[in-house]
Amino acid sequence: MDFSNPAKLALLSPFELKDALIQTAQQSNRLMLNAGRGNPNFLATTPRHGFFQFGQFAMTEAERSYVYMDDVGGFPTRDGIEARFEIFVRQHAATPGVHFIEAAVSYVRDQLGLDAGDFIYEMCEAILGCNYPVPDRMLRLSEKIVGQYIHREMVGTHPFVGHFDMYAVEGGTAAMTYLFSSLKSNHIIQEGDTIALGMPIFTPYIEIPQLNDYKLNTVHIDAPQSNNWQFTKKELDKLLDPKVKAFFLVNPSNPPSVKIDDETLEYIAGIIKKRPDLIILTDDVYGTFADNFVSLFAMCPYNTILVYSFSKYFGATGWRMGVVATHETNVLDEKIARLPETVRKQLDARYHSITTEPRKLKFIDRLVADSRTVALNHTAGLSTPVQAQMTLFSLFSLMDEEQKYKQSMQRIVLRRKEALYRELGLPMVHDANSVRYYHLLDMESLSAQMHGVEFSQWLLKKLKPNEALFRLAEETGVILLPGKGFGTTHPSGRVSLANLNEYDYANIGRAIRGMASEFFALFEKEKGGKAATKVPAKPVKGKAVKAGGKKG
Numbered sequence: 001m002d003f004s005n006p007a008k009l010a011l012l013s014p015f016e017l018k019d020a021l022i023q024t025a026q027q028s029n030r031l032m033l034n035a036g037r038g039n040p041n042f043l044a045t046t047p048r049h050g051f052f053q054f055g056q057f058a059m060t061e062a063e064r065s066y067v068y069m070d071d072v073g074g075f076p077t078r079d080g081i082e083a084r085f086e087i088f089v090r091q092h093a094a095t096p097g098v099h100f101i102e103a104a105v106s107y108v109r110d111q112l113g114l115d116a117g118d119f120i121y122e123m124c125e126a127i128l129g130c131n132y133p134v135p136d137r138m139l140r141l142s143e144k145i146v147g148q149y150i151h152r153e154m155v156g157t158h159p160f161v162g163h164f165d166m167y168a169v170e171g172g173t174a175a176m177t178y179l180f181s182s183l184k185s186n187h188i189i190q191e192g193d194t195i196a197l198g199m200p201i202f203t204p205y206i207e208i209p210q211l212n213d214y215k216l217n218t219v220h221i222d223a224p225q226s227n228n229w230q231f232t233k234k235e236l237d238k239l240l241d242p243k244v245k246a247f248f249l250v251n252p253s254n255p256p257s258v259k260i261d262d263e264t265l266e267y268i269a270g271i272i273k274k275r276p277d278l279i280i281l282t283d284d285v286y287g288t289f290a291d292n293f294v295s296l297f298a299m300c301p302y303n304t305i306l307v308y309s310f311s312k313y314f315g316a317t318g319w320r321m322g323v324v325a326t327h328e329t330n331v332l333d334e335k336i337a338r339l340p341e342t343v344r345k346q347l348d349a350r351y352h353s354i355t356t357e358p359r360k361l362k363f364i365d366r367l368v369a370d371s372r373t374v375a376l377n378h379t380a381g382l383s384t385p386v387q388a389q390m391t392l393f394s395l396f397s398l399m400d401e402e403q404k405y406k407q408s409m410q411r412i413v414l415r416r417k418e419a420l421y422r423e424l425g426l427p428m429v430h431d432a433n434s435v436r437y438y439h440l441l442d443m444e445s446l447s448a449q450m451h452g453v454e455f456s457q458w459l460l461k462k463l464k465p466n467e468a469l470f471r472l473a474e475e476t477g478v479i480l481l482p483g484k485g486f487g488t489t490h491p492s493g494r495v496s497l498a499n500l501n502e503y504d505y506a507n508i509g510r511a512i513r514g515m516a517s518e519f520f521a522l523f524e525k526e527k528g529g530k531a532a533t534k535v536p537a538k539p540v541k542g543k544a545v546k547a548g549g550k551k552g
Contacts, residue, residue: 021480024473033504033511034479038254038438040498042412043315044405047396049097050104051127051389057088057101058124075131076124082117104395111398112148114141123391126384133381137368138168138323142391149394150308150325153288154295164301164327165364168382168390169371170320172285172309173204179281179305179324180208182370185350186363187343188279188335189245191215196239198223198231198249199487200256200440202283205248206487219244220487225442228431229258236264239271239278246279251296252286255438255486255494258431259290269299279331280304285322288313288397289409289435301327312437312498313409314393321382321390324367332363350374413437416497416505423509426450436497440483441512443468443491450513451520458523460491468515469493476511 026032058076061084065074089102109116122141125131133139138146143166150166169175183189194217197205209216219238223231239247252259260268272278280296280303287293287308297306309322326332336347337359344359351358354369354377361369372380397405413436420439421428426449443463448456468491472478483492495508 021469021473024470027474032477032479033500033508035495035497035500035505035508036479036481038312038496038498039317040312040315041500042409042498044313044393044396046097046100047314047389047392050100050392050396051097053092053095053097054101054123054388054392055127056092057085058127060084060088061124062128062130076121076128078117078121081120081124085120100396101392103399104392107395107399108141108145112145114144123388126388126391129383129385131384132379133168133384133387136377136381137365138166138382139384139387139391142168142387145391145398146323146394147325149397150306150323152398153293154284154306154308155298156292156294158294158298160298160301162301162328164297164306164325165362167324167364167368168387169322169324170382170386171311171317171322172283172307174320174371175307175309175322175324176204176208176283178367178371179307180214182363182367183246183279184214185370186332186336186347186366187339188332188363189214189216192217193245194219194241194243196221196244196247197487198247198251198253200253200483201248201487202250202254203485205250205283206485221247221249222489223253223256223258224489225256225440225445228433229253229256230261230264230433231268233267236267236271239268240274242275242277244278246281248281248283249296250283250285252284252290252433252435252437254286255440255481255483255488257286257289257435257438259287259293259433259435260296261433262294265294265296265299268296272300272303276303277331277335278303281307283307285309285312286435286437288406289413289437290433291406291410297325297327302329303331305332310390310393316389316393319386319389321386321393323390324364326362326364330363336363336366353377410436413497416500416502419502420495420497420505420509423506424450424513425509439495439497440488441480441493441495442483442488443493445490446512447516447519450516451523455520455523458526459519462519463491472511472515475515478508478511 021036022034061076061081062073064077066072085105089098092098105116105120108114108119119141122139126139147164147166169178189195192215195209196219199220199222208214209218221231221235221238223229238244280300282296282304284295284306285308287295295306297304306325307322310319311317348358351361351366351369351374353374355361368380369377417436417439418428444456444460447459466482469480469482472480480493480495483494486494497505
């Protein structure tokens, strides 16, 4: 790939452009600080200890069979497993993770009202990976336990009537891929249809509708920085157009990392009352970094598909684990039921190999089948060891009644943002709805705050698309992703606050300020050596907090 032409590189996805920025930074022989990708450098330890210790117990269960043969074990035995588990935890009481799994079994029995022996057996079989995922959509008790976690984190105390179904998938990426495919396969969204995207948004949501597989028209629902990254009523009113079949959004947003406020949630719910046929897909992977988070899935369960990934909150990107959830009564099933008879017969033929009554097949179960091109439905389902770890992550969070882990996650990203702004030499604006996993550094705003509006306007004309990012990579080794690739309207760079150490963010802030100073010196030189008049930038909405403060 030719990295010498910034104009051509501007056409790439930000994640593809990242490779060019990395190569540029590596050629500079400087220490590279890659703040482009959001893979966290923190992870949850206790539920991982629990997974490995549950695995040790599962191995003792397997080795009870075929004792007369070397290297061969059998399936766990349900009868008496609870008593054997109690003996195991007493014998290994001092081993990290053992108390956690003992407490987890107690919680499952005493708080969730599930059979402890059945849970232990399901976990052992899952960790051993000795059987196909059955049920294929999600293991029986795992779905109930993860469902409790999803309810607490995505619904909370908001009134919620009825139950929801879940499909365990290989992270948010798989959820997106499967959903687009199944929505099309079931004629819910078809080629030429119009969908709305809440902007800015995770890049694949912009790119997938454009593929030849879908050829969808898109309407952008903008959440501008001037409105604290909240959707305006004027933008949301675009959803009243009956041509708009679905609204896809990320909440809290990526990259601004701001959750939708209560007033906007209520406004969207009001639109749904006027548009009961509208489909909502909300990707809430960063919701667990927020306090008292309420998903649109809680507000409008009949219309909403929920996507959640465990990757970021638990530091589990390599596990590839997430869920898709739909309410037991939903608009998707209703839309399928109302399809023309000729289309319904086509769908009957598509799914007849997995059920004798295909018209009773829920959308979420069609999603499972479609993820394996239907014909391989008998081998569908997420890897069972992954489901076991997902369940232990959920129990870890459910048992953490004081939410100490959440507070630790919030402190980590807050301190990093404070370090960034301390070295930028700028006040850090407090936004109560910010979860701070990512941050957008707006070139126009930053340059104006540092050296005035006149300089900012000059700089925007001076730099070509992504030139600032390439210069930053070449001269300082700092890698940011272009905000434009996520649908932002101003030149900006996305910095992940999750994947570097605190002092690295201080270095990033220092590098950006240093580069801005160099451009300011050039700006003054072009003005004939006269000092530029510093016109103050327009104030940013929100309360400014000094770096090092408790808010941000």
